[in-house]
Amino acid sequence: MQRQNLISLEEKLDFLEDNLLSCHAYSAEYVQTFKKSFSYFKAQLKEKWTKARRKEDAFLKANQSRLNGAIEIPNKSHFRPGRPLKSFEKCSERSKRRKTEEVRSMVEDTVIIHAAQSTLIAKGQRDGSRILIEIAESASRAAKYKSAYKESTSPGRGNILTPHAALAMFVEADLTREQYEIIRNTNPYLYPCYDRLLEAKKECYQTQIRVTSSYAETDLQSLIDNTIMRLSMYLEEELLTLSENERNSLTIICKWGCDGSQQAKYKQKIEDTSGSDANIFLSSFVPRQITCGNENRKIVWQNPSPSSPRLCRPIRFRFIKESIDVTKEEINFVESSVNNLVTSEIELQGNKFVFMLHMTKGNYGNTNDGNTSRRFFKNPKLAADIIGVDYNFIYRLKIILEAISSGYEIDSATTVRGGSRGAQQALPDVSRK
Known part of the structure; x- marks a missing residue:
């Protein structure tokens, strides 16, 4: 380490850590464990170096007994031969049961559930924590969660229409029962049966x-x-x-x-x-x-x-x-x-x-019913000639009425302004007649 000409304590400790880990081909799991332990050692050493005001004489004098001790360095013989160890997440269900058998036999179920709940809350997964509590308290609730999850992940069951939503589609499209049944046969899981629509329809009825x-x-x-x-x-x-x-x-x-x-x-x-x-x-x-x-x-x-x-x-x-x-x-x-x-x-x-x-x-x-009005505005040129009113006046009025009854959102200010302009142009002719 002295030959490396390293200046700061941080650089020296990092060099020592890398050198120790490069001695043998350690597994990823053991490397992670060693780094965690060594980080604690480095933190203690840095703290004592800071207390000695970064002076070597003061540091050696205050930590003489500790520095004369021994540090256990990992040895390759610590690892058993064979395939490398897997992380717990990558293990099979059988391996997970075997590894947790000791914990399950020595710790109560409620303690394990509470530990899992606390871990979820610490990770910000509060919804998961609540679901875990509900599932643990009631066996029937667990069965309902399982059924709902299975239904939501099944093919074709992602967005099931409610009876009221299906009824709205039925009415808006002016479908017959036969037409609805044909549509439903394309995906029976998405569309509720026709009887459910009838039940939803009865809820809309007026009683008195x-x-x-x-x-x-x-x-x-x-x-x-x-x-x-x-x-x-x-x-x-x-x-x-x-x-x-x-x-x-x-x-x-x-x-x-x-x-x-x-x-x-x-x-x-x-x-x-x-x-x-x-x-x-x-x-x-x-x-x-x-x-x-x-x-x-x-x-x-x-x-x-x-x-x-x-x-x-x-x-x-x-x-x-x-x-x-x-x-x-x-x-x-x-x-x-x-x-x-x-x-x-x-x-x-x-x-x-x-x-x-x-x-x-x-x-x-x-007396001016809808049919009469429609016939009147259908041919504004003929209507203008019959009653002696300016053609543009009747035509613009026709446009305004069509816009109002179109069912679409309209810019009322623009529509009224356009109609008013035509009305003002025609008013002199109307007043003279």
Whole structure:
């Protein structure tokens, strides 16, 4: 070591360690053990060197007895011949049982489990520690964990659809039962059976319904409560992130309307002789938005297509021909129900949410029905010639209405600005006529 011209104590000790390990072809496991022991020796030596203020005379005087002692140097004869030793992780299950047999026979099971739990926590694996406790406490819980793990790792079982998710797909795609069964046969583990969809569908049904041969109606309060509950289940993750104040200031904004229609007569037996199934008059509402916070500025949910019948909730329908008197009667019926509405409260994972109701009046039956409007805007040039209005005015109005009813998110500012520009250009011509 003196011939190496090493200056610092750290360099001398590192040279000594490398020289000792290079004497023989030691196994990786023994090298690791030796380095761990030698690091402790180096730490003690450095500490004493520092206490001697890095002066050789003072160091030799203070540690004379220790320096005159002996140090055991590893010898090749310490290792048995044969194949090199394996680390515990690389051993087979049989070898692991043999190596841990002594520990298992001398130490209680609870001590071993607690040691494993503490090791997992020290490594930051708290979830693994909790699972270990649950498995150790209950044999049935261990069986459930095993079954769930086996199911999650089986081919084709990675993302199993819940009955409600499969039902949403079924409705959105407008599938028949036969079509769904064909899709399900491609991967039976992914899609639940059709009976599970029927059970999920029944959970969506409104219970308080009155049905006769001439009409069917439901209690509006019960229908809105059911709607709020279904929307809350869909928005559960987002609702749970709200603050306490926001949970108590939720508002669901809805619009309602009524209209009549004609249909093919099916020879329905009706007790009321004045009615006929050739005509039907319906009142319904659509949830448009859920807001919360000060002045309801925070939007929790927005109906992507408020003009679509997709989320329409029927309140009452009757086999009766539309007329002014029937329309007024229906308006009075719905407004009376709206005036009696109260706030709704639901509970999700132990958290209470309060929904206030805001019901606005939409359109209701008139002579300009949907078919007439569509025919009018289908040919804006002809419509402009007939009523004597500027073509650009009608065309831009057609674009605005199509954008509103498209079901897609639109830039309202751009749409209204473009429509207003065309309206302003056409207003002089309209005013003159």
